[in-house]
Amino acid sequence: MAEPCDRGATPSGAFRRDAAPLEPSGGSSRTAGATLREARGLLRDRFGYDDFRPAQASVVEAVLSGRDTLAVLPTGFGKSACFQIPALLRPRATLVVSPLISLIEDQVAGAARRGMRALGWTGATPREEVNEALERARRGELDLLYLAPERLENRAVCDRLREVGVAGIAVDEAHCVSQWGHDFRPSYLHIGRARERMGSPPLTALTATATWRTRREIERFLGMEGAIRIFVPGNRPNLCYSVEMAPDTREAYRRVRREVAACGGASAVVYARTRGLSARLAIALSRTGVPSAPYHARLPIERRQATQRAFLDGSIRVVCATTAFGMGIDHPHVRLVAHLGAPQSLEEYVQEAGRAGRDGEQARCVMVAIRGNRRRALPFGRRERPRPGSRPPGSDRVAIDAERRAAMRAYIETADCRRAAIAAYFGERAPLCDGCDNCDRTRAAPAPTRVAPAPTRAAPARPPEASVRKTTTRRRWRSREGKRAGRDA
Numbered sequence: 001m002a003e004p005c006d007r008g009a010t011p012s013g014a015f016r017r018d019a020a021p022l023e024p025s026g027g028s029s030r031t032a033g034a035t036l037r038e039a040r041g042l043l044r045d046r047f048g049y050d051d052f053r054p055a056q057a058s059v060v061e062a063v064l065s066g067r068d069t070l071a072v073l074p075t076g077f078g079k080s081a082c083f084q085i086p087a088l089l090r091p092r093a094t095l096v097v098s099p100l101i102s103l104i105e106d107q108v109a110g111a112a113r114r115g116m117r118a119l120g121w122t123g124a125t126p127r128e129e130v131n132e133a134l135e136r137a138r139r140g141e142l143d144l145l146y147l148a149p150e151r152l153e154n155r156a157v158c159d160r161l162r163e164v165g166v167a168g169i170a171v172d173e174a175h176c177v178s179q180w181g182h183d184f185r186p187s188y189l190h191i192g193r194a195r196e197r198m199g200s201p202p203l204t205a206l207t208a209t210a211t212w213r214t215r216r217e218i219e220r221f222l223g224m225e226g227a228i229r230i231f232v233p234g235n236r237p238n239l240c241y242s243v244e245m246a247p248d249t250r251e252a253y254r255r256v257r258r259e260v261a262a263c264g265g266a267s268a269v270v271y272a273r274t275r276g277l278s279a280r281l282a283i284a285l286s287r288t289g290v291p292s293a294p295y296h297a298r299l300p301i302e303r304r305q306a307t308q309r310a311f312l313d314g315s316i317r318v319v320c321a322t323t324a325f326g327m328g329i330d331h332p333h334v335r336l337v338a339h340l341g342a343p344q345s346l347e348e349y350v351q352e353a354g355r356a357g358r359d360g361e362q363a364r365c366v367m368v369a370i371r372g373n374r375r376r377a378l379p380f381g382r383r384e385r386p387r388p389g390s391r392p393p394g395s396d397r398v399a400i401d402a403e404r405r406a407a408m409r410a411y412i413e414t415a416d417c418r419r420a421a422i423a424a425y426f427g428e429r430a431p432l433c434d435g436c437d438n439c440d441r442t443r444a445a446p447a448p449t450r451v452a453p454a455p456t457r458a459a460p461a462r463p464p465e466a467s468v469r470k471t472t473t474r475r476r477w478r479s480r481e482g483k484r485a486g487r488d489a
Helices: 028-045 054-062 081-087 103-112 127-138 149-153 155-164 185-196 212-221 250-263 276-289 301-313 344-353 395-413 418-425 438-443 480-489
Strands: 017-020 069-070 093-097 118-121 146-149 166-171 203-207 226-231 240-244 267-272 291-296 316-320 334-340 365-372
Touching: 028 054, 028 334, 054 069, 054 081, 054 103, 054 203, 054 226, 069 212, 081 093, 081 103, 081 166, 081 203, 081 480, 103 146, 103 301, 127 155, 146 149, 149 155, 149 185, 155 166, 155 185, 166 185, 166 438, 185 212, 203 212, 240 250, 240 395, 240 418, 240 438, 250 267, 250 276, 250 334, 250 365, 267 276, 276 291, 276 316, 291 301, 334 344, 344 395, 395 418, 418 438
Parallel strands: 069 203, 069 226, 093 146, 093 166, 118 146, 166 203, 240 365, 267 316, 267 334, 291 316, 334 365
Antiparallel strands: 017 226
16 A cells, blocks of 8 residues: 655646535535544544645545545555545445455555554455444444455445445546456446446546546546546656667566666566566576566465565565556565566556655666567468457557557657656656656767868959950861771771
């Protein structure tokens, strides 16, 4: 769980809020002000901070007003506090939809440390414990109930939650609605339907990165109407971005190992595109004396939990993972996030790279892209057989995926500022670059020296036109016989 008010990780730029002014319940601004003061009191008592950030205060105020809220806050900005503190002020439990079991367990443990009454409803939770927690929720003795979106596919679960009473819904890591909902987790697209079955309680969607298309899909599939939108620019000055091109996988391995060795004994996360790459890289790093472990969805859940605990307590220095690791994990001292191969989209890359430097200290985000061969063209007249479950050609999702891959390719190949490229992709104003390989290379290059032009010699003056003698050469005509006689001579 992210620290709510980590002052060191403040991104540059002011937040933007797209909504009409809040109308406090009961027709009195005094009620809303007192509620926000109570929220600040809970912030001091439970989290140890004196006040919210401006954007955090706006999100908390919007949630307490009972309106749907979409908040795009960078990693380390304290998104969890934006729905946990309002949950403490509500008479009923708040339902939190979270994408990963590891994230649910981490957030439940963090909430328990702060004195909150929370339960994570996963497949490993005993039925008796779930029934007891729901009875506590009925009596108003439960603050937070965490679960995965797949559990809301069950109509009986939604009916039971409606009977118990849900004060509000919080969708954490809401970008998964757009990124995962169309592929392997379609349950994200049905959260809006489940919300209606529970009586349409107010909903809060929070994420760290979202383009205009992602924001539109979040509001559409979650059934958010007239939502308050709060955005904070995602630039984090403490992160340094760089991209390297490797001719093959072997060279990419070597460069990633060099980057891990360069960060000393600090923690690092290396993302690979496949489970096999992550496992082989973990073995290679372990052979060089670096405590490493793989993390991917095919590993047993007990091993994944052990790897996460070892990484958080420092027993393991490097985790070689797929995209299933690191989302929302509270490890502030990660000094390196490396990518072995390019992600599918720039949005995914910024999400994963943002897990470095959560404490506000300098950190590196290195991508080692592999220069692969182009796919061999099929013979004329033959068509490639589509893969099972793939989208039909010409569909909108195919065009959107192609657009995202093109943006990722443009980021890799650009010679301009990488921060500016990321900001342009998310529709933000380009910030001043505090560190990327292209800008560092430009600053380090010597300034070109201007060579003074050689003095030109004046052309000699031409004589007057009258003194120039004009001659005309006339060609002498000779007959054919004369020419032949001249050659014979």
